[in-house]
Amino acid sequence: MIDPTLIGYGTFIVLVALILIGVPIAWAISGVSFGALFLIYGIGPTISQFYTTAFSSAGEFLFSAVPLFIFAGQLISKARIGEDLFDTMHKWFGRLPGGLLVSTVSASAAFGAVTGVSAAAVGTMAKVAMPEMIRYKYDVKMSAGAIACASTIAIMLPPSLLLILYGLQTETSISKLFIAGIVPGLMMAFVFSAYNVIRCSLKPELGPPGPRFSWRERLVSLGKLSPVVIIFGVVIGGLYNGFFTPGESAAVCAFSVLVYALVTRRVKLKEIIEAAYDAVSLSAMVFAILIAMTVFSRVLIATRVTSDLVDLISSAGLNSYVVFALFILLLLVLAMFLDALGMILLTLPFMFPVMMGLGFDPIWFGIVLVLMSEVGLITPPVGMNIFILSKSLPSVPTIQMFQGAWPYVALCIGLVILFTIFPQLVLWLPNSM
Structure with a gap:
């Protein structure tokens, strides 16, 4: 019989490959998990593990938040709220110097506060913001970045799909994760905006100031924010005060957006x-990945890979922050080859037990992991x-788009360092619930 530990490490290597x-994540995880369980238990128990896991996982009430938030985000995109x-x-x-860049950052943050998906924000801002930047002769590389x-x-901002997945996989409170993401998300928006203002102040040709608008025009324009403010306020206020569960808040969000539309x-x-x-369609993909990850976690338990890794790091006597720094370096490398979802799902089964064993807060770690996935x-x-x-x-x-993005990578890493030194920046809101 093959040593289960060897099966575990072999499974991980094959999964990464x-x-x-380019094999779809759900297929890759399911395939290697099936192979590993087959080698350990045989065909009968392996098939049983798969269908019992599928029913038990997909039947969780928290899963209902996924399709409802996705539906709300799709409607918001079609309702032209981004414009x-x-x-x-x-x-x-x-x-302001670089004012259109600041406007893009601010609008993206507000758009994300009611969609939770970055792809929708990219497509919307490319159509809305880029023509204006070209019109005012902004630097193309900086604008695209x-x-x-x-x-x-x-x-990062609720209702973040990645925070939902993190909470489901680690059994961490999704409500607290949502609330914890607010301050880091707003800080990201502020830091990105400040960078653009400072750089365009030093080199005005990168982003010259735009036209001046009257106070009346500004105040009237605030009315366009009312749908986002009301929906975000009701959903997050309900979560913070305990009126809604994540599933219920998703239903309220979807219903509110539908009524508005x-x-x-x-x-x-x-x-x-x-x-x-x-x-x-997107929810089916997410469910398939979550079910596959649940089975994969059973593979890690059966092969003792996770527990052996925790024991190895504990016996090495390394400082907890040294281990965390090594994890950050690993995430930076993986960020070059994996998308955000793939990186989180691949590293979470290994990193989460180790970080919890070292005494780190699960909510804080979730925010940091999502921030690194953004890279x-x-x-x-x-x-x-x-x-x-x-x-x-x-x-x-x-290539110009990637060049324009590099300064933001440095800013994200700087925020990770800041949140590590001052974890209460992340935790004070959820701890007050």
């Missing part, structure tokens, strides 16, 4: 059906946000 060559957000931010911040990177804020007639019936179809969306050669942007802006070379 499959993901790197309203950018227009409002442009009127308030456009006069700002659009791609500002959209990553969406997966119907009342304002911004979305046709055909588009609502399309949004529902897209939500079902994976903007670094070559994968850089999912960059490639989404390149489809919307074929005239801009991809």
Whole structure:
């Protein structure tokens, strides 16, 4: 009989190889998990593990939050709320050096606060913000980098899909994860905006100030923010005060967006059906990945890989922050080859037990892990946000987009260091619930 530990390490190596060559994550994880369990238990118990896991995992009430939040995000994209957000931010911040860049960052943060998916923010801002930046002769490289990177804020702010997946996989409170993401998300928006203002102040040709708007125009434009403010306030306020569970808050969010879309007639019936179809398709993919990850976690338990890793690190006597720094370096390397979802799902089964064994807070670690996964969306050669942007802006070379994104990678790493030194920046809001 093959040593289960060898099976465990072999499974991980094969899994990494499959993901790197482009095999869909759900298929890769399911395939290696099936093979490992077959070698350990045989065909009968392996099949039993798969179908019992599928029913028990997909039957959890928390899973209902996934399709509902995705549906809300799809509707918001089709309702052209992103255009309203950018227009409002442009009127308030456009006069600053690099004002259109600041407007893009601010609008992306607000857009992400009601969608939780960065891809939607990239596509929307590419259509809305880039023509304005070209019109005012902004540096193309800096403009493209700002659009791609500002959209990553969406997966930090609630209702972040990645935070939901993290909570489901680690049995961490999704409500507290949502609340914990607010301050880091707002800090990201502030730091990104400050960088753009400072750099464009030093080199005005990169992003000259835009036109001046009257106070009346600015105040009137705030009315366009009301849907986002109301929806975000109701959902997050309900979570913070304990009125809603994550599943219930997702239902409230989806219902609120649907009512807004119907009342304002911004979305046709055909588009609502399309949004529902897209939500079902994406949710099916997410469910398949979650079920596969649940089975994979059983492989790690059966092969004792995770417990052996925890014992090895504990016996080595390394300082907990040294271990954390090594993990961050590993995440930086993986960010070059994996997208955000793949990186989190691949590393979570190993890193989470180790970090908990070293005494780190699970909510804090979730925020840091999601922040590092954002780096994976903007670094070559994968850089999912960059490639989404390149489809919307074929005239801009991809290499220039990556060059424009590098300063934001440094800013994200700086924020990780800041949150490590001052963890209460992440934890004070969820701890007050």
